[in-house]
Ligand SMILES: NC(=O)C1=CN([C@@H]2O[C@H](COP(=O)(O)OP(=O)(O)OC[C@H]3O[C@@H](n4cnc5c(N)ncnc54)[C@H](OP(=O)(O)O)[C@@H]3O)[C@@H](O)[C@H]2O)C=CC1
């Protein structure tokens with residue numbers, strides 16, 4: 001006897017509790033082995049499914065959608081959804097949802113941790129120590145730059161950017177400047193103790209530049225060689241946004257030539273591959289896209305993605321849509 005429940009694919013391994021909740025509403029096929037699928041394998045798994053639980057690793061584009069005409073909803077376990085071709089989804093009436101808010105503070109914590117590790121040369125000095133190279137104290141050994149009292153420049157002053165601004169301004173007495181395409185309202189600027197500036201002024205003025213802007217064609221290579229050339233030679237650059245926001249090849253050259261002091265990167269162009277030159281420069285802190293990785297936050301992200309699927313499956317509108325929602329499902 002065939003099940004009357006809608007069929008969904010969970011494209012990556014998730015918490016068993018998430019699968020158990022989904023199984024109450026759907027016939028679930030899941031990738032608990034966490035295999036890396038080619039596009040053709042993803043399509044083969046998605047065929048005949050009405051819903052998908054995705055992560056940033058699964059690209060949902062026109063080719064996938066055309067090959068899987070029964071697909072009605074993709075719920076991303078991520079706030080960023082640049083893995084969705086939103087126009088192609090909207091044109092075919094496929095819903096997309098993301099996972100905002102639940103990871104904001106955790107990701108802001110990590111952005112600040114990466115900033116501090118970068119400016120204070122924490123991983124570089126640890127490698128030195130572990131390699132048995134520490135023989136004596138020296139006045140300038142791993143001397144970095146200060147966080148407290150310095151100028152923090154944030155590009156992408158949304159939920160996470162504001163969380164980083166609050167930490168910097170209220171916790172470390174930083175002077176916070178930011179750049180977005182649109183300015184925050186005055187109350188929010190006052191709360192974050194942040195001033196709006198143009199991108200060029202931000203790059204010239206900031207001691208530390210943190211990138212938290214979503215990836216889109218408009219934000220591709222927000223930071224390249226020309227932008228790095230505007231930055232102070234003592235500056236640090238932190239990218240927790242997305243691979244492709246920074247021109248990684250240009251950054252590796254700039255770090256090697258010490259045009260800026262250091263960088264902290266959680267995301268990379270073409271990840272999980274990392275530009276080979278970044279692996280050989282010492283003044284960069286590299287982490288494997290873990291800014292939202294705490295157990296409670298990953299549970300909350302998985303819950304929200306599942307909640308979106310369940311809300312759709314039970315005839316309610318999706319909770320956090322990123323595509324137009326047809327009137328019937330609102
Ligand atoms: N490393 C990790 O694990 C994580 C990475 N992220 C990344 O962080 C991003 C931001 O998340 P979140 O803060 O919740 O998102 P929000 O949408 O709240 O904030 C994004 C901000 O970026 C600004 N922005 C958008 N496009 C541009 C542009 N072209 N130039 C300048 N500013 C721009 C927006 O303002 P305006 O529209 O006015 O320009 C907005 O203030 C996600 O999209 C994701 O890519 C998020 C979580 C974890």
Ligand SMILES: O=C(O)C(=O)[C@@H](O)[C@H](O)[C@H](O)CO
Nearest residue numbers: 055056057077078079080292
């Ligand atoms: O939410 C985002 O946008 C993220 O980048 C991260 O929190 C995820 O770890 C990753 O995308 C997994 O889906």
